[in-house]
Amino acid sequence: MRSSITNYLTIDVEDYFHVSAFEKISPPSTWAGRECRVERNTDLILNILDEYKVKATFFILGWVAERYPQLTKKIASQGHEIACHGYLHQRLSLQDRGTYREDICKAKGILEDQIGAPVLGYRAPSYSITRETSWAFDELIEAGFKYDSSIFPMKHDFYGIPDWPRFSGYAVKTEQGWQSSDSVLPDQPSIYELPITTLKLGHKNLPIAGGGYFRLLPYAVTQWGLKRINQQEQQPFVFYLHPWEFDPQQPRMAGASAKSRFRHYLNLSRTEKRFRRLLSDFKFGSIRDGLQF
Numbered sequence: 001m002r003s004s005i006t007n008y009l010t011i012d013v014e015d016y017f018h019v020s021a022f023e024k025i026s027p028p029s030t031w032a033g034r035e036c037r038v039e040r041n042t043d044l045i046l047n048i049l050d051e052y053k054v055k056a057t058f059f060i061l062g063w064v065a066e067r068y069p070q071l072t073k074k075i076a077s078q079g080h081e082i083a084c085h086g087y088l089h090q091r092l093s094l095q096d097r098g099t100y101r102e103d104i105c106k107a108k109g110i111l112e113d114q115i116g117a118p119v120l121g122y123r124a125p126s127y128s129i130t131r132e133t134s135w136a137f138d139e140l141i142e143a144g145f146k147y148d149s150s151i152f153p154m155k156h157d158f159y160g161i162p163d164w165p166r167f168s169g170y171a172v173k174t175e176q177g178w179q180s181s182d183s184v185l186p187d188q189p190s191i192y193e194l195p196i197t198t199l200k201l202g203h204k205n206l207p208i209a210g211g212g213y214f215r216l217l218p219y220a221v222t223q224w225g226l227k228r229i230n231q232q233e234q235q236p237f238v239f240y241l242h243p244w245e246f247d248p249q250q251p252r253m254a255g256a257s258a259k260s261r262f263r264h265y266l267n268l269s270r271t272e273k274r275f276r277r278l279l280s281d282f283k284f285g286s287i288r289d290g291l292q293f
């Protein structure tokens with residue numbers, strides 16, 4: 001039985017050479033010389049979403065939007081939400097605060113000029129808002145963002161705040177730093193946070209809602225875990241994929257480590273079929289349509 005809960009479908013629009021797993025072998029100075037496949041891969045996703053009559057939130061990398069302004073406009077014209085994935089896809093721990101401020105403001109400005117409307121949502125490159133980089137919240141509020149979807153409440157080698165709540169709520173600034181809260185005090189700095197959904201099994205939060213985990217796990221496991229969140233916990237989940245995950249023919253990155261190759265290239269040929277099943281089995285919408293900001 002399909003749950004009546006509307007989940008959040010999110011697409012991080014970047015190309016295969018932007019991912020953090022390749023950051024050492026693919027610095028921004030090399031990007032202009034690489035074969036770009038993001039436009040065709042995003043088109044494929046748009047066609048599938050149209051077929052299933054589903055709207056999504058697209059977190060677009062500023063570097064991509066600058067080169068493919070028609071892509072941003074096309075996504076917006078089909079009723080999807082345009083949100084921001086920063087400009088250069090550098091993990092926050094590798095940036096100072098001033099560089100970060102410039103990066104998010106540049107990306108937001110490009111997107112807003114292209115669609116002629118405010119961009120409310122942000123997702124950090126590689127979910128890289130952690131306890132150490134939570135100063136990013138101050139910068140996101142200053143830049144005018146209303147919500148963030150960057151926190152992965154689990155342990156991982158690149159990201160994660162394992163003890164952050166698994167479901168949406170406010171991130172508020174307190175004397176002890178940024179904390180989650182159901183409410184906001186007058187004059188308290190705050191931003192709405194939609195963490196990437198995890199599955200709680202025992203005391204562990206496990207990844208279940210997209211990306212490499214969606215390609216790694218048999219679809220039946222993903223389906224079981226996500227149903228559990230909708231039906232037992234009565235909560236929507238935040239699901240994410242990238243255009244390059246639909247592209248088994250993408251050029252292979254020379255010099256990548258075995259771990260990065262495994263994570264990046266695993267089961268790319270299965271993504272589309274699994275994605276179609278996901279869209280049949282669960283109800284989805286964009287973040288903007290589900291929440292009033």
Ligand SMILES: [Zn+2]
Pocket residue numbers: 012014085089124125126
């Ligand atoms: Zn990304």
